[in-house]
Amino acid sequence: MFEFWCEYDINPLIIFNQKGNIIYCNQEAEIFLSYVNKKEVFNLAINNAPKEKGIKVEFKKVVFKDFEFNGFMVGYENEEQIGIRLFINTNTHQITLEELERVDLAMIINFAIEYVSLRSDAKISLYYDTSIPEIYLNKKALLNLLLEMFENQDEIYIETKIEVGEYIKIENKKYPIIEIFVKTTPKKQIKSQYFEVINKDNGYIIKLPLIKEADENSNT
Amino acid sequence: MFLAKSEYLQKIKRLADMAKELKVNVYIWGERGVGKSFLAKYIAPNAVINPTAPTINPVIIEDFDKNPVLDFKNNFLIATGIEPLNKDLLKRYFTMDIEIKPLKDHPEDIEEFIEYFKQQAKEELKIDKDISIKTPDISENLNSLKKQIYKMYLMPENKDEILNLLYEYYLKNHSTYEEELNDFEKTLFSAMKARYHSKLKISEKLKINRVTLTKKMKALDV
Secondary structure, three states: OHHHHHHOOOOOEEEEEOOOOEEEEOHHHHHHHOOOOHHHHHHHHHHOOOOOOEEEEEOOOEEEOOEEEEEEEEEEOOOOEEEEEEEEOHHHHOOOOOOOEEEOHHHHHHHHHHHHHHHOOOEEEEEOOOOOOOEEEOHHHHHHHHHHHHOOOOEEEEEEEEEEEEEEEEOOEEEEEEEEEEEOOOOOOOOOOOOEEEEEOOEEEEEEEOOOOHHHOOOO | OOOOOOHHHHHHHHHHHHHHHHOOOEEEEOOOOOOHHHHHHHHOOOOEEOOOOOOOOOEEEOOOOOOOOOOOOOOOEEEEEOOOOOHHHHHHHOOEEEEOOOHHHOHHHHHHHHHHHHHHHHHHHOOOOOOOOOOOOOOOHHHHHHHHHHHHHHOOOOHHHHHHHHHHHHHHOOOOHHHHHHHHHHHHHHHHHHHHOOHHHHHHHHOOOHHHHHHHHHHOOO
16 A cells, blocks of 8 residues: 555655665656666765664755755665655646647747847757647747747757656646757746746756647636 | 748748737837838738727737737737837737838848839729839838839829929919929929030020020029
8 A cells, every 4th residue: 555655656766775776666756767867866865864774854955957856855774775755846847727729839939930030140940849749838928938048049959859758747637748948058047837947057948738639628 | 912032021921920820919110111010911911900999800009109008908919119119018918029120221122112012003093104213212111112103103194294283283373474484494404404414415406595595504503
């Protein structure tokens, strides 16, 4: 019974042996570990392990690539196994689904590109994943977001893809993710109430829920 | 029909096509006569212009910069104005703005517009003649260019039409006999000067004494 709860916990849970090999990880950790080096996570666990057997909880920001956590707990019962449970930053997942319309994402991105190229000499290149279907989204919010990211940039590279194996949870519903990577020289932190935005050193990542049907969400 | 020879207008056309498809709110601004209303109607052909209440149709609001307040929310809004809007105002109502630059900034399009207006004038006025524009009047962009072309098509074609026009004019206005004759002579000598360049030739063609011609031209400051 407890394994069921561990398995479906929204926080990644990983148990390592003393060599750093994974003995158990839940579903969330599986996704997390497909992006992150397990050795880094193991080192975090070892370096923050309690002095005596038991559990130690830390509330501090931990970042692994695109994953951001508010804290973690590390614990062990014997010298053979050590576990770590990372607390996901739920703020980044508070996304509102409003004014959804069926659109061609490529056209939205091309529209933003045309607009910027009319006003500046920015060098823009786009690599678009043509397997992305027409989706429901708030087109004005996405356009505003893209234009904000493109503002005052000399060079912009945009790449889109469907994130395999990853999902986004909004209003208790799971959606596959479309990722738009905007490679720029970021001049400011950008947030959105409609999409998950990751601010990186070399640009921004926008994560869109892949909503194919209007009735997938009652707000449409 | 969207004329776009220059790369600049082609970009605007592409943007307008996408704005039309995506139905995004756009503010179009630029000098008088650059084609703001045309572009607005191109993006939203079935729009209601300057309505006072919301409609299910797209809406076009003209001179939005003069009174940038909207009493209602409409799903698809295009507005035009001469001045750009400040950032906050633009963000409140629109996704983006498009500036249409004056014709002098994309002169490669002028010839296309001349041909377009010539064709339009021929069809509308039912006049089948050819004119040539040596110095396009783009002081007020497309407005002045169109006016110039239509004026040339409507110019009297023979002396009788000119005299008729003069007759209509004299019915309403006139000055003294001497002044009227002076105006006539000045116009005649100026045209002759432009055509023949030498006083000797003018005197021959008009069958007037050369000394008399010189005196008159001097007196009339031709």
